[in-house]
Amino acid sequence: MGTSLVLKLPTLPTRDQPSFRHRPVTRRAFLGGTVGVAAVALLAACSGDEEDADDSTASSTDSDAQTTRVVALNTGHLDHLLLLGIVPVGLAVAKSANGDPSGIPDYIYDRFGESFDLDAIEQVGLRAEPDVEKIATLEPDLILSNDRADEALLTQLRGITTVVTTNGGSELWKEDLGILADAVGKREEADDLLAAYEKNASDWADNRGNDAVVSLVRGRNDEYILTGPSSLSGSVVEDAGLTRPDGQRFSDTANHDLSVENTDQLDADYLFYSFDGGAESLTDSASWRNLEVVKAGNAYAVDMDAWFLNASLVAAQYILDDLKDRIGE
Template identity: 45%
Template sequence: MQKNISRRAFLGAMLGASAVVVAACTSSSNNTSAEGSSTTAGSTEPSSADQTQRVVALNTGQLDNLLTLGILPVGVAAAKNADLIPEFIRNRFGADFDLDSIVNCGLRAEPDVEVIASLNPTLICANSRTDETILEKLRAIAPLVTGAGGGENWKEDFTTIAAGVGKEAEAKTLLADYEQRAAKIAADQPATPPSVSFLRTNDDAAFQMYGLNSMTGTVAADCGYARPEAQQFTDKAGHDLSAELLAQADADWIFYGVQAGSPSPVDTALWPSLQAVQDQRAIEINFDSWFVNASLLSAEIIMDGLRSTIKA
């Protein structure tokens, strides 16, 4: 029997769960389909003072982190094979900011330095893992703030970028709210918490499963969920997985994302044999917000997606 959660019902549940106001910052085959929504607990309102800062964001999650802090970047770089402004960011911030005014600064790995210079930025936010030659060129244009990058560093990177734009206090308040909500979910877990598996399509291999040191891994840990034995690794964010080894992705619940144009694990021979699939606990989620981005907004989307889907 196929079980479906409608898009409207799922989004409604997630939005209802995240209706929190932070006072300091605001005045298909045996799989269930669910798409992440924009559910950040709060964000600062854009102000004229904020918009005097001409910020260029070149790292994962920096666009939505800046918007969460009330700042519209003048330019951003895109992830490979992704939209410059992902749909989940448009859903969350499109009514508050003119997102189409943001200039395309190329790819995150190879930003267009000439375009960036033409924007006369007052601050550039980049990734410390970027080639040093590129970073030197960026430093010659404007002051540079670098985040560590990687999903496991999303909290530190949020506070780093907030400090760079003079909004560290707001960031700490928003992170404290996230931590409080996650702790409540963890406190409500049963004696044996359900295990959650994170699976995505991958460019170089059929699939990739995510371990403890990943964006989804950190959120799952904060919320007290268990992880399957095969996903206890910490050497990197994800391990490649062939279709023949898909059983390693099994758990009480599987949350999987499929990038546009990539084959879905649903179509593999082993998919129907997974226990989570047989129990109708295989959930398709938004690829970009769960597996490409690393920000407070993504953390909220992942947390609310887990909470609203997994029932005690």
């Protein structure tokens, strides 16, 4: 655009507000709300000045930078762009546990599908191997990748346009939100939204009056994975003032393998799990049925994509809402 347009976003909405849906309603649909409506207005304003927009470049340090054609290549990028009112023109995808062939999970459709045409986003291959030629044909003014990408790939991408890399990995999702927001000139909005989430979590912790113990486990192929404090879901549990079982307080990595023989490590006040990744479910085993948390009726299946496969503020709010639904006020 010829001039810089600053979009003021409201605080992060919760499921207490009315919901929009793009496809058949799922249990966890919640609203992008005013964020999406304002973003549509922004995009409409940009469309009349498309030629100038295509020539723009993104800066990771210029808070006034505005971008209109972004390609997102890694976890959390799509979530954060949509939250800030930007629909990417291209997206590298991973196999979604609960989504359609576009690779966009249901929780993203539920949150943003009514406000944005998500089906118009071009796929540019898988995250592990994006199609550089296809990316180039989209004429982006910003490509988002991460520091774990192959340097040869990053060199190719830099030959197309500005490339900004985030850290990657779920443990640094808050920092990655800031990096992305700087790149698209929306740091103030991102900071406000993150602060709203953190206040939501801390207020619930203060009002709840307990530090319940929460256990997290998921399936991956034919394996079981304990999710630790350095994961996205683990960080949300911590932000909400909840604690973890002794065997799930590791800090060396985000996840640890769990053997069937050690199912007792899952016992807690509340257990959140997803075995959509292909592992044979533990839920049919005697060891599972003998867990005190299962006997108490406090073991809950959750959405794999939001809880365990993505790393974003959108997913964090989803998880926080799930925790509040199950544990209560």
